[in-house]
Amino acid sequence: MAQMTMIQAITDALRTELKNDENVLVFGEDVGKNGGVFRATEGLQAEFGEERVFDTPLAESGIGGLAIGLGLQGFRPVPEIQFFGFIYEVMDSISGQMARMRYRSGGVHHSPITVRAPFGGGVHTPELHADSLEGLVAQQPGLKVVIPSTPYDAKGLLIASIRDNDPVIFLEHMKLYRSFRGEVPEEEYTIELGKADVKREGTDVTLIAYGAMVHACLKAADELAENGINAEVIDLRTVSPLDIETIIESVKKTNRVVVVQEAQRQAGVAANVVAEIQERAILHLEAPVLRVTAPDTVYAFSEAEEVWLPNHKDIVEKVNSVMNF
């Protein structure tokens, strides 16, 4: 099996689907000749030509609308939004249009679109480049929101997303792009959307996370193990819709939960996870479900970034408080 970084796995998935299906189109700002600002589309224009892989003018709302129109013509658009912080520019296309296409046409039309975008902190980007805005899209019925945490998952999930007939927002944490390698099969494979993955089995407490925070949880779990606390780590992989079954099964086993997200406390996915758990499994809980998140400010680009971002120590601390509740 090949060893790949996450960005290589993503390029590999795009190449696989460009080869498999001539309706797949990859486009966005700088994705062509430049191969994307992170090189996720490196070499694809040379291989598949400008008809299949192309640069767009600099307008996210234009990119979103174009994708919807191409989708209506039977294509499978895979547009890139250069940084997820620019999602506000294309919010109408995503939430107001793509997500509603199936519903408002009574199933006659759909939006088989996969919007890819890098996001996430810790890499010292300027304002509105690192923000974790997955909560905004996860809140929109009609969309699937996928966030891989390993190269293996990235390839399988991206291929599945491109083949999915509903619009998928596929978010790639910038810090994970090149920080490590993992085994990735050269052949094609898919990972079912909407399925979480137990990244580490445990009995005492469940840590629920996605993206880069999965790695913080795994690190915390190692540290907790030294103190005799056996943590289970669930990687949601799809943050909307949630894999309730895997979550509740784990809660029934461990009876204690900490939900971890890089986004601010008042933003996003964790609050929904907590609500689902308390509605479905409150009698299995030995302690309140706690959250580890960033504070409720705008993203702390640069200097204060390291303190602002949640880390494994914060997770250990929260776990200790649910253990000692």
Next chain:
Amino acid sequence: MFQILNEDGKIVNEEDVPDLSDEQLKELMRRMVYTRVLDQRSIALNRQGRLGFYAPTAGQEASQLGSQFALEQEDFLLPGYRDVPQLIWQGLPLYQAFLFSRGHFHGNQMPEGVHAVSPQIIIGAQYVQAAGVALGMKKRGKKNVAVTYTGDGGTSQGDFYEGINFAGAYKAPAIFFVQNNRFAISVPVEKQTNAKTLAQKAVAAGIEGIQVDGMDVLAVYAATKHARERAINGEGPMLIETLTYRYGPHTMAGDDPTRYRTEDLDNEWEKKDPLVRYRKYLESKNLWSEEEENKVIDQAKEEIKQAIKQADQYPKQKVTDLMANMYEELPYNLQEQMEEYKEKESK
């Protein structure tokens, strides 16, 4: 294309030569040389990890400083991320520009008398806001203008069209600059639009548009001065496209211009260099010398050194500072988190 000085520094358009004193003519050169040094130093500081976000400006001095030189102190500036030099010459202290680069909020706090917002990261956002500032000035009866900048790529954003259209509809005193440096990161302007010029986009909004040689500081100055006069006389906004070039990468964050630009193109544009051409012009009038230029270079280097020191000494930004800036009064969640992070920061 509107031009006053050709590539040899010769006047080609006698009737539009602006009425500037010798001192003013020299000041323009001083600013361009200073800004070129600042760009070189900023790139070096960035490579040493002493700056954060930085978008190179070399090549664009005539466009940036010629336009700024035509403004009054009370005019309002809405820059894009590459337009830090204009802010500095409007009065933002250098050490604050360095703090802006590092993402420190003090770099965004305009000192009293500097009428500006900090450089916009979201492409196009400043254009619509400029229409609002200009309309506000008109409603207040001020004799001032709102001035904003974007690049050739920025003209594709919806905000660009909305901005010029709104300002046109209200006859608001705004000046919209498009610094056409030929590339939006890697995408050449020919792939950005099928329009022959970017200035012609003004037609659709029913406002004046002009294409200017952006390597000719006198032309940029004259065009801006003209736009300013029209605007404060109630004749409405103007769109000014300056044809220019950035020599460096798009930003210092890993962009490699050799992937999309040829050496031939670089050489072609370096021949048009705004500093070389204007130096020739000033020398022909006996207004500039090597000695004078070296003085400016030395002074710039010294001031930059002092400013970076001052930036280093400025208290580091903390998460609790961010919290304090979110609302006028802290809501419950931030009150709680403030305590938590004070403790975290004290460790």
